[in-house]
Amino acid sequence: MAEDEIKENPPETPSPEASQETAIVEELLLPRDTLLSAGIHIGTRIKTLDMEPFIYRVRPDGLFILDVKKTDDRIRAAARFLARFEPAKVAVAAARLYAQEPIKKFCEVTGAMPLIGRFIPGQLSNPLYPNRIEPEVIVVSDPRADAQAVKEASNVGIPIVALCSTDNEFAGVDLVVPTNNKGRRALAVVFWLLARQVLRERGELAADKDPAVTIEDFEAKISREDEEEE
DSSP: OOGGGTOOOOOOOOOHHHHHHHHHHSOOSSOHHHHHHHTTTBOOSOOOTTTGGGEEEEOTTSOEEEOHHHHHHHHHHHHHHHTTSOGGGEEEEEOSHHHHHHHHHHHHHHOOEEEESSOOTTTTTOTTOTTOOOOSEEEESOTTTTHHHHHHHHHHTOOEEEEEOTTOOOTTOSEEEESOSSOHHHHHHHHHHHHHHHHHHHTSSOTTOOOSSOHHHHSOOOOHHHHHHO
16 A cells, blocks of 8 residues: 555644534544543643644643544544554554553454564664564554654654654654543553454454453553653
8 A cells, every 4th residue: 555545644624613513413432421531632731733633622721632533533544544454464562651551452452563662773674683573554652752663664664553642743654543642541442442443344343342351451550650650
């Protein structure tokens, strides 16, 4: 598939207000209350120009809020795209602590390849590196935290799907999923949904069924020391 077919170039969309109102009557992948309680719509106090099309409003405390319907749409689009690849040719990278357990579970459920923790330079681009891998697509939990993976994948022409919050930029990214990519519960919900949709797109799971693993199984179990590190 040509890379320019999925290159990030969001089309013109209705105003955030109109989109949010429309979402109320449209079916979401999970109930709206479930998505909101997980905080998938909570961004940061920083807004990039790239992320503007996905932002619904700014709260009085300065946090930018993402449009839940657009997040839902992009999870569906990402799942359709990932389902085209052989499972073992999908790599998923996570340097952030809270993203590591969700990614492990996603890979267990879908058969993808987990790249957990520090991304080793040359893992994608150095033909002499003994542990070099050759995925056909890569998913990253945060293009800033996973910058090395994004850089190498972009350099060798591997399409990149990225979870992006309001403070992210799209350099090197081909398909954006706008979401809270820092919250523990939010990451669990998004990767569970993405796994479910990939299985449904492959025909391995009925459209009205859920995986055997739950959102709680995807959620990172973090100690106080880990929380301080994160």
